[in-house]
Amino acid sequence: MSDPTGAREDQPGSDRSRERNPHLRRDAVRSVAFRALTEVTGNGAYANIVGGQLISQAGLEGRDAALATELINGTCRGLGTYERIIEAASGRSTDSLEADVVDLLCLGTHQLLATRIPAHAAISTSVDLARQQIGARVTGLVNAVLRKVSQRTLEQWLDRLAADQDPIGAVAVRTLHPEWIVAACADRLGLDPSDPALQTVLEANNIAPEPTLVARPGLITVDDLVAEGAESGGPSPLQAMWRGNPGRLAAVRDGRAGVQDPGSQLVALALERIDAPQGPWLDLCAGPGGKAALLGALAAERGERLVASERTMHRADLVTSAVKAIRPRPAVVCADGTQPAWRSGQFARVLADVPCTGLGALRRRPESRWRHQPEDLDDLAPLQRSLLASAIDSCMFGGVVAYVTCSPHRAETIAVIDQILQQRDDVTVIPAGPLVPELDAADGDFVQMWPHRDGTDAMFLALLRRN
Secondary structure: OOOOOOOOOOOOOOHHHHHHOOOOOOOHHHHHHHHHHHHHHHHOOOHHHHHHHHHHHOOOOHHHHHHHHHHHHHHHHHHHHHHHHHHHHHOOOHHHOOHHHHHHHHHHHHHHHHOOOOHHHHHHHHHHHHHHHOOHHHHHHHHHHHHHHOOOOHHHHHHHHHOOOOHHHHHHHHHOOOHHHHHHHHHHHOOOOOOHHHHHHHHHHHOOOOOEEEEOOOOOOHHHHHHOOOEEOOOOOOEEEOOOOHHHOHHHHOOOEEEOOHHHHHHHHHHHHOOOOOOOEEEOOOOOOHHHHHHHHHHHHOOOOEEEEEOOHHHHHHHHHHOOOOOOOOEEEEOOOOOOOOOOOOEEEEEEEOOOOOHHHOOOOOOHHHHOOOOHHHHHHHHHHHHHHHHHHHEEEEEEEEEEEOOOOHHHOHHHHHHHHHHOOOEEEEOOHHHOOOOOOEEOOEEEOOHHHHOOOOOEEEEEEEO
């Protein structure tokens, strides 16, 4: 049977060629995936960023690049569950193993249980990788554990792990999520953990989305993108779908278009659609710049200008690059949004897209579900309230603030708005649903999008007018 990377027996990377010349190029696909995984788990890297960098550095293209991407993202998506499978198969805690060994076993487990790679190939290449990357001393362990893993299918392992769990725990196992995220989604949707609909909601986080482009108004149209090979359609009127590497599209490279989830496009459009006074616009937490570029283009069409603020210089530089095509060019400032570098009350429209857990973007950030803990909310919620208060203070009377998070968690969404309303009497909630007519996503006076229903990230939007 052929190697899953597509190599023939006598090509570099095959068993026969390695026997003839052990210094020939090894399995670059799995080496890249393993290196990316160790960066994610050991150094806090983002899978999509470090994976793309390593794939490019290794010169992988076509099927090899696609396989490497799947191995990286798929393993990151299942990390917590795969560790439990490894513990059940090995009879020992993963805490007793070296971190690199755990990463390699998770990578092998993903190949065995969630890809069409033959079991013998997944095991043998994992053993080879262990020898190359860690040392011969761990090859026996890797071989023994993965052989035990291969004795069951993924469904059989999940049945075994879920058997002694409560309803929340069982759904968590079956959908590859931590229990606290399952509980948060059940609470937000008002679903009983035993309701099959909850599993449907969570399984949508396991389906990687196709790259979505935004046509920035005044710079390019959706029809122009279609003429370049994109596909039209989707909830946002500025949206186009692109299959392949968006960086190869000239319009993306020069800033006339960008890669942006349709949910992010729609919350920016909602802020532009609402009645507000004439005046400058503010993006309070602008990095890395996708929403800032869209808002800047929308503001320019109205003869107004955007100020984009970002706390760190590195991310401010990313914003500057994102808005490079817009005229007049938005002003990018490096400032802490909780301590504004501008006078209060001078902006007509303010976007507060605050830092959050990112639970709404798990389908495109596979490692996030295992990286965050419920305790993170203890630090994030006060910051979110502080940024929203600053956004309101920055807004002129009669102006509008859009509070946005890429999270459906109650503590980051409705609870933040409720606390601000209790503390201030100078703001009024504006029903957000009518400002996003493309979706049936109204949640009371707010908008809550969901991947399984809307085909977007789980964006939350609240609109507030300063009295």
